[in-house]
Amino acid sequence: MYDRIFPPAKITLPNGKIVYEKKSRAPIILVLLVLATIISVRFTNFDLNTLFKRGHEFFVIIGQMIPPKWDYLNNIWKPLLDTIKMSLLGSILGSIAAVPAAYFASSNIVSKPVAAVAKFFLSILRTLPTLVTALIATFIFGLGTLAGTVAIFLFTIAYVGKLLYEQIENANMGSFEAMESIGMGRLQAFRYAIFPQVLPNYLSTSLFSFEGNVRYAAILGYVGAGGIGLLLDESLGWRDYSSVGMILLMLIITVYLIEKVSEHFRKKLI
Amino acid sequence: MDAIEKQLHASPRNLRYIFTIAILILLLFIWSLTTVNLDNVSESGLGIAAGIIGGILNPDLDLLFSFTSQGVLYLLIETIAIAFLGTIMGSILAIPLAFLSASKIVPKPVASVTRLLLIIIRTIPALVYGLMFIRVTGPGPFAGVLTISLASIGMLAKLFVDVIEELDTNILESLDSIGCNTFEKIRYGIWPQLFSMFLSIIIYRFDMNLREASILGIVGAGGIGAPLIFAMNAYRWSEVGSILIGLVVLILLVEFFSNRIRNKLVRG
Amino acid sequence: MIEFIDVGKTYSNNMKALEDINLRIEKGEFVAVIGPSGAGKSTLLRCINRMHDISEGKLIVDGVEVNSLKGKEIRKFRQRIGMIFQSYNLVTRISVIKNVLVSFAPKLPYWRKVLGLYTKEHKVKALTALDQVGILDKAYVRVDQLSGGQQQRVALARTLAQNPDIILADEPIASLDPVTAKQVMDDFTKINRETNISVIINIHHVEIALEYADRIIGIRKGKIVYDGKAEDLTEENLNYIYKGQTEELQSNEMEGKTDV
Numbered sequence: 001m002y003d004r005i006f007p008p009a010k011i012t013l014p015n016g017k018i019v020y021e022k023k024s025r026a027p028i029i030l031v032l033l034v035l036a037t038i039i040s041v042r043f044t045n046f047d048l049n050t051l052f053k054r055g056h057e058f059f060v061i062i063g064q065m066i067p068p069k070w071d072y073l074n075n076i077w078k079p080l081l082d083t084i085k086m087s088l089l090g091s092i093l094g095s096i097a098a099v100p101a102a103y104f105a106s107s108n109i110v111s112k113p114v115a116a117v118a119k120f121f122l123s124i125l126r127t128l129p130t131l132v133t134a135l136i137a138t139f140i141f142g143l144g145t146l147a148g149t150v151a152i153f154l155f156t157i158a159y160v161g162k163l164l165y166e167q168i169e170n171a172n173m174g175s176f177e178a179m180e181s182i183g184m185g186r187l188q189a190f191r192y193a194i195f196p197q198v199l200p201n202y203l204s205t206s207l208f209s210f211e212g213n214v215r216y217a218a219i220l221g222y223v224g225a226g227g228i229g230l231l232l233d234e235s236l237g238w239r240d241y242s243s244v245g246m247i248l249l250m251l252i253i254t255v256y257l258i259e260k261v262s263e264h265f266r267k268k269l270i
Numbered sequence: 271m272d273a274i275e276k277q278l279h280a281s282p283r284n285l286r287y288i289f290t291i292a293i294l295i296l297l298l299f300i301w302s303l304t305t306v307n308l309d310n311v312s313e314s315g316l317g318i319a320a321g322i323i324g325g326i327l328n329p330d331l332d333l334l335f336s337f338t339s340q341g342v343l344y345l346l347i348e349t350i351a352i353a354f355l356g357t358i359m360g361s362i363l364a365i366p367l368a369f370l371s372a373s374k375i376v377p378k379p380v381a382s383v384t385r386l387l388l389i390i391i392r393t394i395p396a397l398v399y400g401l402m403f404i405r406v407t408g409p410g411p412f413a414g415v416l417t418i419s420l421a422s423i424g425m426l427a428k429l430f431v432d433v434i435e436e437l438d439t440n441i442l443e444s445l446d447s448i449g450c451n452t453f454e455k456i457r458y459g460i461w462p463q464l465f466s467m468f469l470s471i472i473i474y475r476f477d478m479n480l481r482e483a484s485i486l487g488i489v490g491a492g493g494i495g496a497p498l499i500f501a502m503n504a505y506r507w508s509e510v511g512s513i514l515i516g517l518v519v520l521i522l523l524v525e526f527f528s529n530r531i532r533n534k535l536v537r538g
Numbered sequence: 539m540i541e542f543i544d545v546g547k548t549y550s551n552n553m554k555a556l557e558d559i560n561l562r563i564e565k566g567e568f569v570a571v572i573g574p575s576g577a578g579k580s581t582l583l584r585c586i587n588r589m590h591d592i593s594e595g596k597l598i599v600d601g602v603e604v605n606s607l608k609g610k611e612i613r614k615f616r617q618r619i620g621m622i623f624q625s626y627n628l629v630t631r632i633s634v635i636k637n638v639l640v641s642f643a644p645k646l647p648y649w650r651k652v653l654g655l656y657t658k659e660h661k662v663k664a665l666t667a668l669d670q671v672g673i674l675d676k677a678y679v680r681v682d683q684l685s686g687g688q689q690q691r692v693a694l695a696r697t698l699a700q701n702p703d704i705i706l707a708d709e710p711i712a713s714l715d716p717v718t719a720k721q722v723m724d725d726f727t728k729i730n731r732e733t734n735i736s737v738i739i740n741i742h743h744v745e746i747a748l749e750y751a752d753r754i755i756g757i758r759k760g761k762i763v764y765d766g767k768a769e770d771l772t773e774e775n776l777n778y779i780y781k782g783q784t785e786e787l788q789s790n791e792m793e794g795k796t797d798v
Contacts (some may be wrong), residue, residue, distance in 0.1 A: 321646045362635050438629075440623070440625050440627045441629055443589075444623055444628075444693070444696075445587060447616060447619070447620075447621035448621075448643075448644065448696075449588055449613035449615070449617040449644050450643060450644055451613060454644060454651065456630070457643075457652070458649060458654075462631055462632045462636075463631055465631075468630075530780060
């Protein structure tokens with residue numbers, strides 16, 4: 001298409017051979033990017049002036065966070081532990097539920113239409129931002145940690161499920177066929193032939209998703225789905241920045257520790 | 271049976287290890303169960319769930335296709351614009367930080383400090399930045415752009431560093447033999463390697479930023495999040511349905527194209 | 539013409555890499571340098587285009603005393619000498635022709651360099667070079683899509699586009715399978731015959747060296763121990779070069795390592 005509008009340049013070599021050089025896409029891509037930038041600036045009221053005039057305010061806020069209010073620690077423990085519990089529970093249940101989900105989404109195990117439908121649902125679940133899922137969950141399950149757990153649960157199914165069915169589809173099918181040939185059912189053959197192949201990767205993915213979920217869980221409180229987000233929202237609302245600083249500090253330490261522990265186990269798995 | 275299962279049966283020590291871990295996970299699981307509180311679940315929940323499903327099946331088509339500034343299409347474009355500008359600004363900021371945290375290029379202490387800074391930036395949730403920037407620029411999409419820029423830096427810089435540390439430096443030897451000076455070596459030896467990898471990373475982050483941008487509206491930083499929360503609070507399920515449909519379709523489309531472009535960039 | 543007069547080279551850790559090298563290579567010669575790993579073959583080659591400095595003696599290339607060159611002069615001097623490497627050393631993420639065009643980069647005006655734009659004349663030259671090594675049809679393909687042999691030909695074309703007087707090749711076929719290795723060697727021969735460019739090649743495979751080169755230089759522990767026609771090289775000469783360790787010679791070949 002592009003080559004018809006901008007025909008390739010013809011280069012003739014001294015020995016008479018002719019080479020066609022396709023016109024570079026770079027200029028048109030550049031034009032499109034510049035256009036997109038201009039449109040985006042219009043849509044978002046992007047204003048460098050404001051940024052230069054008031055940008056320092058941001059650092060003023062950060063300045064107020066330091067030093068953090070150490071006494072506030074006592075108020076933090078419970079919601080912080082709630083956040084960890086939420087993500088832990090959601091991740092464990094979600095990872096378990098991801099196995100049947102991935103089973104039904106693998107086109108080499110179940111029939112193609114079934115796999116397509118399962119994949120479709122998984123991708124929609126994955127696409128919905130966790131906060132939106134949590135928001136909806138608060139309407140259905142009421143305010144509190146249950147809503148947050150459900151949101152994390154659903155996202156984990158989608159995320160672990162997707163990576164797991166990709167693994168299953170790439171798994172070696174030879175042993176699966178062998179197991180079927182000695183009279184096992186599909187489910188049993190899956191259990192003994194495919195599952196061991198994908199197990200280490202599955203565990204590693206689940207751990208990884210747990211790491212990410214702690215981060216997500218930290219903001220779910222904002223829509224009333226429990227955890228430390230509620231506290232963050234309140235302190236930011238009251239402009240109590242030194243408390244915010246304390247919350248963020250604890251959050252950073254927690255996330256860092258969880259990442260390190262999970263990384264340790266993930267390295268062992270692969 | 272694969273190696274792992276064999277190992278499992280062969281070595282009793284390993285079995286004990288796995289058993290310990292399993293018990294540990296079980297205990298953690300029970301511990302985390304204490305957070306679930308079913309008191310707040312009311313019977314209206316079922317009705318609301320039905321309402322949402324009904325809304326998705328029966329979306330407000332006028333809202334979905336209207337071009338006014340309240341329409342879903344307009345809000346989606348605003349969301350894309352926030353993600354787009356935020357990604358560009360974030361990338362520009364992340365590149366120097368990436369070089370500053372590459373231990374191949376700068377002294378170790380500098381690299382370590384920059385890395386710590388990046389971890390901190392990465393861990394603080396985007397919503398927190400959003401709430402802070404609203405104090406700077408006032409509510410609206412501009413705050414969203416700044417939020418996305420800052421929130422992207424951590425991950426972008428981390429992935430950039432991996433590329434920088436894996437650069438193929440053999441090419442520099444051959445450029446030396448051609449008689450290139452330092453500028454030419456960077457322009458023709460380093461830049462082409464970095465360019466396509468960086469671009470691929472940036473597109474990947476754009477994909478993620480679109481999701482981030484779609485929730486920023488919840489704190490008033492522009493995009494489609496705010497109308498979603500309003501519609502839900504007012505129980506206008508068909509509006510909720512049309513917003514959710516628009517959002518999911520957009521994110522799936524962008525994901526599809528970004529995967530294709532990135533495959534092309536990385537594999538050629 | 540390349541002339542080594544009493545050249546010696548000592549590395550900073552006091553290791554003697556080259557000693558008493560006296561050598562004259564006329565324009566248009568096809569020379570193969572053989573010897574065990576670590577004998578100094580690579581060092582010898584890299585002294586010619588001043589990738590390494592020599593510590594004693596004189597090295598004169600086409601009337602230029604190589605070691606007296608400084609900064610910009612070195613780069614100008616190197617533009618006349620092509621070099622081929624075992625690992626091809628191409629930028630794999632860009633197209634074949636862009637890799638070849640790089641050899642014109644030092645001659646471009648500044649704005650063209652920044653934008654990476656080449657003139658049509660340069661493109662014609664680059665394509666001609668690709669045609670000479672028989673991969674004209676791959677000009678707009680990305681390098682990472684090519685096989686090893688094809689990549690080495692791209693490197694060869696990049697060197698040809700430089701229009702050099704001398705081509706130095708450091709183990710050019712060590713990473714290639716036997717069939718492609720022969721094809722690449724054929725390309726070297728063709729270029730040597732057709733354009734009268736001198737070719738100096740470091741090589742592990744003695745049979746190939748004997749088959750293609752007019753002249754063989756044998757190096758052992760930094761000294762030249764054989765210098766003569768390929769057909770005059772006897773089994774004893776070879777034994778002396780590799781110190782009678784023909785088994786080691788074979789294992790070296792298998793591993794295809796480069797020497798220092």
